[in-house]
Amino acid sequence: MLQLKKISGAWFFFILIVTLYLFLFFVNPSLCISSLIFFRQILIKIIPIFLLVWFLMVIANYFITPKFVFKYFDKKSANKWFFAIIGGILSEGPIYIWYPLLADLKKKGLDYGFVACFLYNRAIKLPILPAAIYYFGWKYILILAIIMIIASIGQGIIISRIIKE
């Protein structure tokens, strides 16, 4: 499963941010409280996504083994990009919530290129399409989405070639 090499770094980062908030509480309490209220709003929104990620990780741990990853994401398979693209588009919530699952799949043998492709396609969000089309028109959004999907594959190939393990 996921083993973060710099786990102490994670706590250091958290403590640093909490210290910043404590400092802010004495210097500018209203800003601190406003930020905490916003933090609470985000937290409430991401809890269901967090549970979804946890569920997917359980499934991944149960079914997806390194052998499975190598089988379905091998170098000859074209479906690998399709899964990365669709997965990225359909994934919800903030990007950092998906890091554990991706790190886990990475450890099981998933190529960095697919991770990059997945992350890039997270930019195409179906729920915001109505607003996007309202402001920019369906033609612009359609072209942008297609170009971004192509770019995601390009980025995946580049990263895969640069970071070889």
Next chain:
Amino acid sequence: MKKAIIKATESLGKVLPLILGTILLVSLLTIIIPESFYTRFFNKNIIFDSFIGSISAGTPIISYILGGEMLKQGISLIAVTTFLVTWVTVGFIQIPTESIALGRKFAILRNLSAFVLSIIVAFTTVLILNIV
């Protein structure tokens, strides 16, 4: 299945401080940086505009709303598109978190390549839009 549940819980528990820390940081930046900041500071320079998009910390829908307003103010569609694309594909403030989870080299390379790609995507999109 029990083993899978325990492993998943442990994994998420390990990154919980990272996730909470990032949300706290994003919350603070979102409060500090008002939406008007972005529209005021755009200077029609593609590189600069895409950099603003890269350091922005809001939800994607905000970028489209801001982008729509920027278009009304006469900012070019290419500059607005680079801003939109970098907003959603590049996350400079999340690099520390991404580095810890997926590796520093990957995080830097991914964000830098996404930054460069945003300009290419913007030019290509507008070019095709003008042709179609």
